[in-house]
Amino acid sequence: MAGPFRAEIAGGGICGLATAAALARAGWRVRVHERQSALRTIGAGLYIWENGLRVLEVLGCYDAVIRDGHRGSVFEIRDCDGGIVDPGHLPPSMRVYTVPREWVLGGLRGAAVAAGAEIEVSSQAVGASEEGRLDLADGRRLEADLVIGAEGVRSRVRDSLGLLRVDDTTAEGSIRLIVPIRDDDFSDADRGKYIEQWAGHRRLLITPINRRETYLAFSALDSDPGCRLPLDRDDWKAAFPMWSHLIDRVTDDMGHWDVYSIIKLKAWSVGHVAVIGDAAHAQPPNLGQGAGMAMQNALALAHLLDGIRDRSEIPARLRAWEASERPIVEHCQKYSALYGEVIHMPEMLRRRAFAAGMNDPWLSAQFFKPALHHPTGCP
Numbered sequence: 001m002a003g004p005f006r007a008e009i010a011g012g013g014i015c016g017l018a019t020a021a022a023l024a025r026a027g028w029r030v031r032v033h034e035r036q037s038a039l040r041t042i043g044a045g046l047y048i049w050e051n052g053l054r055v056l057e058v059l060g061c062y063d064a065v066i067r068d069g070h071r072g073s074v075f076e077i078r079d080c081d082g083g084i085v086d087p088g089h090l091p092p093s094m095r096v097y098t099v100p101r102e103w104v105l106g107g108l109r110g111a112a113v114a115a116g117a118e119i120e121v122s123s124q125a126v127g128a129s130e131e132g133r134l135d136l137a138d139g140r141r142l143e144a145d146l147v148i149g150a151e152g153v154r155s156r157v158r159d160s161l162g163l164l165r166v167d168d169t170t171a172e173g174s175i176r177l178i179v180p181i182r183d184d185d186f187s188d189a190d191r192g193k194y195i196e197q198w199a200g201h202r203r204l205l206i207t208p209i210n211r212r213e214t215y216l217a218f219s220a221l222d223s224d225p226g227c228r229l230p231l232d233r234d235d236w237k238a239a240f241p242m243w244s245h246l247i248d249r250v251t252d253d254m255g256h257w258d259v260y261s262i263i264k265l266k267a268w269s270v271g272h273v274a275v276i277g278d279a280a281h282a283q284p285p286n287l288g289q290g291a292g293m294a295m296q297n298a299l300a301l302a303h304l305l306d307g308i309r310d311r312s313e314i315p316a317r318l319r320a321w322e323a324s325e326r327p328i329v330e331h332c333q334k335y336s337a338l339y340g341e342v343i344h345m346p347e348m349l350r351r352r353a354f355a356a357g358m359n360d361p362w363l364s365a366q367f368f369k370p371a372l373h374h375p376t377g378c379p
């Protein structure tokens with residue numbers, strides 16, 4: 001590379017940090033701007049599938065992220081009585097780990113800093129210009145070869161350039177939190193399984209994330225009183241009595257409620273500005289791939305910019321990046337949204353839909369396609 005070229009990145013979440021690590025490792029001078037006073041994430045878990053794990057390996061932070069996280073082999077879907085609707089045996093060739101989100105953020109931060117990236121906190125982006133200028137709330141105007149908008153669903157960089165095409169939310173959302181676990185919390189048959197249990201229009205996702213903690217996601221339609229914080233333990237225990245012992249461990253200060261966003265852009269870049277992560281392609285979490293797609297796109301971006309001799313080559317490389325990566329991201333968005341539709345079904349129909357859908361090799365291949373995708377830039 002003829003550089004070093006300079007990148008200014010708005011947003012210090014999973015995507016901004018992964019992009020910083022990938023570009024800095026490729027020889028770019030990189031600075032991340034995070035509007036919060038510290039790099040911070042909510043107390044929840046994160047699924048990282050084969051595609052995302054490969055990216056972490058390339059970025060050099062696999063061990064820092066995974067630590068003693070949980071490797072899953074079964075994602076079981078159950079009905080309201082606890083009956084197994086789909087046993088969810090995952091293909092052994094496809095790894096999935098679940099870990100606390102803060103490990104992901106910490107591991108990516110470490111990789112970015114080790115590669116030479118700077119991180120500025122309390123630094124809020126307010127816009128950008130396509131020539132490659134990032135505008136900050138404190139009045140600074142920073143010139144760069146590449147500006148990245150990675151500030152999540154409400155990206156100011158994206159909106160200042162008029163790139164938004166779809167900004168939607170689903171009718172479903174969830175309260176996410178982490179509780180401590182004890183040895184006798186799970187029967188031998190259940191220990192280590194991911195369990196998604198349905199009750200009417202609610203579902204409870206139980207996700208081991210290490211030997212000490214389990215991540216719980218209480219999902220419901222946003223019209224459901226069960227969405228309110230603090231979590232109404234009695235109400236949720238009535239829906240899922242077999243998990244009362246875990247629900248009882250939720251305290252009033254725990255939990256974060258989110259509805260699910262769907263974001264699509266007219267284009268992922270304009271001139272010297274690229275938009276990435278939830279800012280460009282937020283999706284419902286049903287395939288557990290929003291962060292996976294963000295990290296794989298970050299690596300692809302650095303890979304497809306490799307070898308440029310002059311900053312004038314950047315806009316065409318960004319268009320090539322979008323052409324290469326957008327199809328798998330849109331596939332993932334589509335099937336993640338499709339999975340979410342089952343919440344509207346009556347219990348009996350949902351049971352049949354799962355039984356038929358999960359046993360259909362073509363349909364299950366569509367659901368696993370993102371996880372089995374070989375990320376651009378991975379050996």
Ligand SMILES: Cc1cc2nc3c(=O)[nH]c(=O)nc-3n(C[C@H](O)[C@H](O)[C@H](O)COP(=O)(O)OP(=O)(O)OC[C@H]3O[C@@H](n4cnc5c(N)ncnc54)[C@H](O)[C@@H]3O)c2cc1C
Pocket residue numbers: 010011012013014015016033034035036040045046047048123124125126150151152153154155156174176258259260276277278279282284285288289290291292293294
């Ligand atoms: C319920 C739920 C469960 C999920 N589970 C999974 C899962 O298991 N696996 C998975 O892969 N994905 C999952 N996802 C998706 C995943 O959380 C997101 O795709 C991922 O966090 C996106 O990262 P990001 O960095 O693009 O955005 P964000 O995580 O939103 O980070 C954006 C960062 O930018 C900062 N920021 C915002 N505005 C500005 C500004 N103007 N200037 C500077 N900084 C700014 C924010 O403070 C934040 O730090 C889930 C999502 C939901 C809602």
